[in-house]
Amino acid sequence: MLDELTLDAREMEPPEPFEKATAILHHLKPGQYLRILHRRVPYPLFEFCRKMLLLHQVEETATASYEIIIYFPEDADSLHSEGVL
Helix, strand or coil, X not given: CCEEEEEECXXXXXXXXXXXXXXXXXXXXXXXXXXXXXXXXXXXXXHHHHHCCCEEEEEECCCCCEEEXXXXXXXXXHHHHCCCC
């Protein structure tokens, strides 16, 4: 079972979501993933993830916000089997 870290950025103003997410991602280890709840798609964060060799998945929720999962490539199979991805 993987460890989930969560960041609810829906009420945050820029650049706070980016700053908090990157602080978490700097300490992220294999076996952990970050779930971000956001009111928009954080495109600058995806470039940061690419440089750290992290993958991401974005899903629009029913409340017109977004759920972003950021994870290590080696955890993809486990995330699929746990129903996260």
